[in-house]
Amino acid sequence: MSERLEKGLNMLRQEMDKKVMSFFSSCVRCGVCAEACLFYTETRDPRYTPIYKTEPMRKLWNSEYSFWGRLASKLGISKPMTEADLADWEELVYDGCSMCGRCSMVCPLGVDISMVIFKVKHALAVAGFSPEGLVGAVQRAVDIGSPMGITMKAVLATIKHAEENTGLKIPMDVEGADYLALLSSNEIALYPEYLEALARIFDHAGVSWTLSSEAYEATNAGLQIGNKATAGQLVQRVVDGAEKLKAKNVISPECGHAYTALRWEGPNFIGKAYPFRVVHILELLDELQANGSLKTTGLESDRLTFHDPCSIVRRGGIQAQPRNLLQPIAQNFVEMKDHGSMNWCCGGGGGVSSNERAEELKHTVFNRKKSQIEELEVDAVVTACSNCRMVMEEGIEINEMDIPLLGLTELIAEHLAEKSN
Ligand code: SF4
Numbered sequence: 001m002s003e004r005l006e007k008g009l010n011m012l013r014q015e016m017d018k019k020v021m022s023f024f025s026s027c028v029r030c031g032v033c034a035e036a037c038l039f040y041t042e043t044r045d046p047r048y049t050p051i052y053k054t055e056p057m058r059k060l061w062n063s064e065y066s067f068w069g070r071l072a073s074k075l076g077i078s079k080p081m082t083e084a085d086l087a088d089w090e091e092l093v094y095d096g097c098s099m100c101g102r103c104s105m106v107c108p109l110g111v112d113i114s115m116v117i118f119k120v121k122h123a124l125a126v127a128g129f130s131p132e133g134l135v136g137a138v139q140r141a142v143d144i145g146s147p148m149g150i151t152m153k154a155v156l157a158t159i160k161h162a163e164e165n166t167g168l169k170i171p172m173d174v175e176g177a178d179y180l181a182l183l184s185s186n187e188i189a190l191y192p193e194y195l196e197a198l199a200r201i202f203d204h205a206g207v208s209w210t211l212s213s214e215a216y217e218a219t220n221a222g223l224q225i226g227n228k229a230t231a232g233q234l235v236q237r238v239v240d241g242a243e244k245l246k247a248k249n250v251i252s253p254e255c256g257h258a259y260t261a262l263r264w265e266g267p268n269f270i271g272k273a274y275p276f277r278v279v280h281i282l283e284l285l286d287e288l289q290a291n292g293s294l295k296t297t298g299l300e301s302d303r304l305t306f307h308d309p310c311s312i313v314r315r316g317g318i319q320a321q322p323r324n325l326l327q328p329i330a331q332n333f334v335e336m337k338d339h340g341s342m343n344w345c346c347g348g349g350g351g352v353s354s355n356e357r358a359e360e361l362k363h364t365v366f367n368r369k370k371s372q373i374e375e376l377e378v379d380a381v382v383t384a385c386s387n388c389r390m391v392m393e394e395g396i397e398i399n400e401m402d403i404p405l406l407g408l409t410e411l412i413a414e415h416l417a418e419k420s421n
């Protein structure tokens, strides 16, 4: 047996907990989860059903934990797993799963299928079965601090432009500030307007905040590739930066997977609780609006809808907040047919958008979002995740849809009321 195969199998064994075992012994193969997965609904390829993506783990469970499987192994009549099997599943779980979690919502047995897929991904990553694009992104995140290779110099240039455009000072390394704000790579490289919006909103609401030169990135390539140790290393960098500045709160940027990594998985990755609160930017804006510190004005007359980023809304529970924020400024707001916790993914989450090999598949599955948008006949789509935004902008361009895509934090910044002091 090759070293890679052995590593992969050992990691699958380590991840085989009671939840996983009960999943495999109770799944009745009803197929309900298949119809919830856009990689299956848009391709009708049975390999993309959620349950099939867990197959390496099921095979191992069957051969080592089930009575009949163990017997078959002993008699030498079952087929052992090979390196080629793991290579096949590498493509399936990295290209054909955005870790959107929609399948987990519909299973009549309450099985968290995406959690099992993540365990498969973790075993593959540890054994070295991961797409090149993601391996490179992880390396850059560890070496430089950013999966896109964005250095502090580039951040400083973005800050300089933001200060020129807003006339406001962007605080850096301020010890004792109430909030430490993090950015995602996309927000630095593609959507610098996000930082300008933060500066405007926090100035308006009187929020004490800072950026950190040691922890400016929230993007977690370790989570995307499925490597828990690397994910923990990147979370620890944020923890160290926040502790150094004695920040009481850390603001996750709009970016969905950054929020999952920091808020929900981070303490598990590093094995301890944080000495600060993690708050998503939309949660914070909603809190500021509720306590009267954030006041917006002016109504958008355009017919607007909201694309729910999976990691923020379904997996993160931030469903009411974006709607609370849109309500005072969007008079013609309409919901997509499947929205909130049952939204459809943009198709690029879970590292799919950083994986060049998955390009064609990503464009195919975007058809679901395309039909959702087209049937509403809206003037613009609002969203709150820089990765969704990038993937959807690409899909809109490729499909010649001619529809603007707006970032929610920036939209709020455009509607700030005059300061009353
Ligand atoms: S919905 Fe649940 S029980 Fe049905 S096939 Fe999927 S995992 Fe199995």
Ligand code: SF4
Binding pocket: 036, 037, 038, 039, 049, 050, 053, 096, 097, 098, 099, 100, 101, 102, 103, 104, 113, 114, 117
């Ligand atoms: S997590 Fe999303 S993309 Fe992955 S199998 Fe489930 S429904 Fe499909």
